[in-house]
Amino acid sequence: GQQLNQSPQSMFIQEGEDVSMNCTSSSIFNTWLWYKQDPGEGPVLLIALYKAGELTSNGRLTAQFGITRKDSFLNISASIPSDVGIYFCAGRTYNTDKLIFGTGTRLQVFP
Amino acid sequence: EPEVTQTPSHQVTQMGQEVILRCVPISNHLYFYWYRQILGQKVEFLVSFYNNEISEKSEIFDDQFSVERPDGSNFTLKIRSTKLEDSAMYFCASSVKGAGKNIQYFGAGTRLSVL
Numbered sequence: 558g559q560q561l562n563q564s565p566q567s568m569f570i571q572e573g574e575d576v577s578m579n580c581t582s583s584s585i586f587n588t589w590l591w592y593k594q595d596p597g598e599g600p601v602l603l604i605a606l607y608k609a610g611e612l613t614s615n616g617r618l619t620a621q622f623g624i625t626r627k628d629s630f631l632n633i634s635a636s637i638p639s640d641v642g643i644y645f646c647a648g649r650t651y652n653t654d655k656l657i658f659g660t661g662t663r664l665q666v667f668p
Numbered sequence: 669e670p671e672v673t674q675t676p677s678h679q680v681t682q683m684g685q686e687v688i689l690r691c692v693p694i695s696n697h698l699y700f701y702w703y704r705q706i707l708g709q710k711v712e713f714l715v716s717f718y719n720n721e722i723s724e725k726s727e728i729f730d731d732q733f734s735v736e737r738p739d740g741s742n743f744t745l746k747i748r749s750t751k752l753e754d755s756a757m758y759f760c761a762s763s764v765k766g767a768g769k770n771i772q773y774f775g776a777g778t779r780l781s782v783l
Binding site for chain 1: 711723761
């Protein structure tokens with residue numbers, strides 16, 4: 558089945574540093590979404606991408622829809638302690654509503 | 669801000685028992701979903717539901733699972749005879765529309781523990 562490989566698996570960074578994570582697949586997706594999950598909570602949408610090459614920002618977060626439609630990345634600039642959590646990419650292919658989730662990137666931010 | 673609400677937050681059950689997980693989707697949403705997340709793993713799609721019928725389901729969603737929209741506000745997931753491997757977080761999600769710019773909003777989840 559379709560799989561999304563997310564990297565890195567985990568990151569330990571200092572407050573103020575920039576973060577970059579990415580998601581790759583062997584399949585083409587027509588929507589990419591980035592969610593954040595806090596412990597014991599459901600995924601919360603951060604950014605949605607709908608077109609190949611699209612670059613979208615949400616505050617300190619920037620995400621891009623890869624030109625090949627098989628990848629996406631998320632950047633977080635000037636990280637703060639509340640950025641701690643697990644970040645998931647999710648993709649959706651044409652003509653389906655189901656989301657395929659990536660394996661997640663666990664982010665730890667140290668003051 | 670409208671949100672998807674799920675009850676209970678934690679359900680403990682004995683193997684072989686039936687459980688019903690409840691969700692109240694966002695009020696103007698028409699598409700409903702269940703996902704699950706086994707501890708430490710990624711979120712997996714179970715089923716999507718629109719216009720009072722299942723529109724898509726995964727291999728995980730076998731005959732032990734069923735979904736229902738019993739009234740205008742609730743959306744339920746029933747597991748007929750729970751197994752140990754059903755232990756997971758179950759997330760309900762809803763969206764205004766399907767396909768296109770389909771944004772799915774997730775509830776906080778129900779943690780199901782099967783003993």
